[in-house]
C-alpha cells in the first residue's frame with residue numbers, strides 16, 4: 547500500500563492496492579456471502595473459525611505490530627516473533643516496517659493535521675479509513691524513524707516478501723482450517739473474508755473512535771481517549787489515553803482489572819519465558835499524571851460556578867488552589883530526590899549509594915503516600931462539589 551513516487555502539492559494520488567483491499571473486500575463479501583447462503587448453510591465450525599481467526603489476526607497487530615515492533619514494550623523469543631509476524635501478515639495492514647514507521651509518526655505528531663498520518667482532527671472518515679485510500683501527501687515512505695527494524699532480519703524478510711506472504715496466509719490458513727473441519731468454502735468466506743474485514747475495522751477504530759469517544763484521565767494534551775467499550779472490540783487498545791502518554795508500557799489497560807487481552811497474552815508468555823523485559827511505567831509517574839488531571843478537572847468544575855458564588859464555593863476554590871500548591875511542592879521534592887539519585891550514581895561510591903538507596907526508598911514512600919492522600923482529598927472535594935452543584 548506504499549508508494550515511492552513524489553507527488554506535487556494538493557491531493558495525493560489514489561493508493562490503488564490499499565483501495566482495492568479496503569473497499570474490494572466488503573464489496574466481495576456483500577456479493578459472495580448472500581450468494582453462498584442461498585444454497586448452503588454455514589457450519590458451526592465456520593463461525594468458530596471466524597472468531598478464532600479474528601483473534602489471531604487482531605492479536606498479531608496489537609501484540610506484534612503495535613506493542614512489540616512499533617513501541618518495543620517487551621522482547622519476544624524467535625518462535626513468538628515468527629507467530630506474531632504470520633498473524634500480523636494475515637491481517638493485511640501492510641508490512642511491519644511500514645506500519646511501525648507510520649505509527650511512530652502518529653505518536654510523535656499526534657493531532658497535527660499536516661504530519662499525523664491519521665489525525666483524528668481531520669474527522670472520523672479520514673482517521674478511520676480515508677488516509678489509506680490515498681498515498682501519503684508527501685508521496686514518500688520514510689523509514690528514518692525505524693532504524694531498529696531495518697536491522698531486524700525477520701521484519702525485513704516480511705517486508706521484502708510481503709505480497710507472497712499475504713497470499714500464502716490469507717488463502718492458506720482458511721483453506722487449511724476449512725479442509726480440516728470439512729467446510730472449505732464456509733471457512734474461506736467467514737474465517738477468511740469476513741474475518742479480514744472485521745479485523746481491519748477493529749484496528750481502524752483505534753485511530754478514529756479511540757481519539758473521539760471516552761475519558762481523558764491521564765492527559766488532555768491530545769485527543770486520545772480511554773474507553774472500556776472500545777477496549778472490548780480492540781483487544782485492549784481502547785485505553786488509548788494512557789497509551790498516548792506512556793507509549794512504552796506493554797499494558798494499555800494499566801490497572802489490573804482493566805480489560806486488555808493483549809497485555810494478558812504478553813504477560814502469560816513471559817511466565818513461560820517466551821517473552822521478557824516487559825516495560826512498565828513506574829506507578830509514581832502514573833499517579834502523578836492522574837492526579838494532575840484530577841486537579842485540572844476540579845478547577846474546571848469550580849469555574850462553572852463563575853463569580854457569583856457563595857461562601858462555600860469560594861472556600862473550596864481556595865482549598866483546591868492550596869492543595870495544588872502542596873502537590874507541586876511534593877513533585878519538586880520528588881524531582882530533587884531523583885536528581886540526587888542520579889548524582890549518587892555518578893559518584894559511584896558503593897557505600898554512599900547503598901545508604902542513599904535506603905534513604906531514597908523511605909522518602910519516596912513518604913512522597914508517594916502524600917500523593918495518594920492528596921488524591922483522595924481531591925476525590926472527596928469533587929464529590930461534595932457535585933452535590934453542591936445539584937443543590938444550586
Ligand SMILES: [Zn+2]
Pocket residue numbers: 652752753757770786790
Ligand atoms: Zn493514537
Ligand SMILES: [Zn+2]
Pocket residue numbers: 612616617649653789793
Ligand atoms: Zn501506539
